[in-house]
C-alpha cells in the first residue's frame with residue numbers, strides 16, 4: 743500500500759497544488775505520447791481544483807482528452823450531471839479546446855445498448871491515463887463503487903472500460919469506469935476535504951471488507967496513490 747498523504751492549509755492551496763501536479767502529468771504524457779487523457783470525479787469537492795487546472799496556460803490543451811470516472815445517468819441540463827460540472831468549471835479558458843468524452847449516452851436508464859455506446863466512445867481514449875483524480879464519499883465509495891452496488895464485484899474486477907451500477911446510496915442509476923480501467927494510469931490522486939473524510943479514510947485504511955468500503959479496493963490495489971486533503 744503506497745499511499746502518500748498530503749495535507750494543505752485550505753481549499754485554495756490544495757486546488758492550486760493538485761492542479762499543478764495533474765498539469766505536470768499532462769505535460770509529461772503529451773511529451774512522451776503526443777496526447778494526454780485524464781479522468782476526473784464529479785460531486786461537490788472538485789470545483790476549485792477544476793478552475794485552477796483549467797486556467798493553466800502552459801498545457802497544449804488541444805492534445806488533452808478529459809473524461810469522468812463516473813456519471814449519474816442524467817443529461818447535461820440536469821444539475822446532478824458531472825459532465826455539466828466539468829464543462830462549467832474545467833473546460834473553460836485555455837482548457838476549453840480540450841476534448842471531452844462524456845459517459846451519459848442518452849435515455850432514462852443505462853441500458854446495455856446505452857452502455858455499449860459509451861464504451862465504443864471510451865475505446866478511443868488514449869491509454870494509460872496521465873492522471874486519474876478520485877473523490878470519496880463518507881460511506882467509503884469512490885467513483886460509483888458504492889456499498890451494495892448491484893454490479894460492484896464486476897466494477898472492481900472487469901476490464902471495462904465502463905458499466906452501469908445501481909446502489910442504495912447512489913441516487914440515480916450510475917455509469918462508472920471499472921477499477922482495472924482506472925488503474926491504467928500514470929498517476930492516481932484521491933482528493934478529499936474536511937475532517938469527516940479524513941476519518942473515513944482512516945477507517946478505510948483499517949482492516950475490513952472491501953464491500954463495506956469499496957474505496958479499499960483502490961487503497962489495496964498496490965497502485966501508488968497521492969491523497970490530497972485539507973480541513
Ligand SMILES: O=C(O)[C@H](O)[C@@H](O)[C@H](O)[C@H](O)COP(=O)(O)O
Nearest residue numbers: 783784785786787877878879885
Ligand atoms: O459522481 C460522483 O458523486 C463522484 O464521482 C463521486 O465518486 C464523488 O467523488 C464522491 O461522491 C464525493 O462527492 P463529494 O465531492 O460531493 O463529497
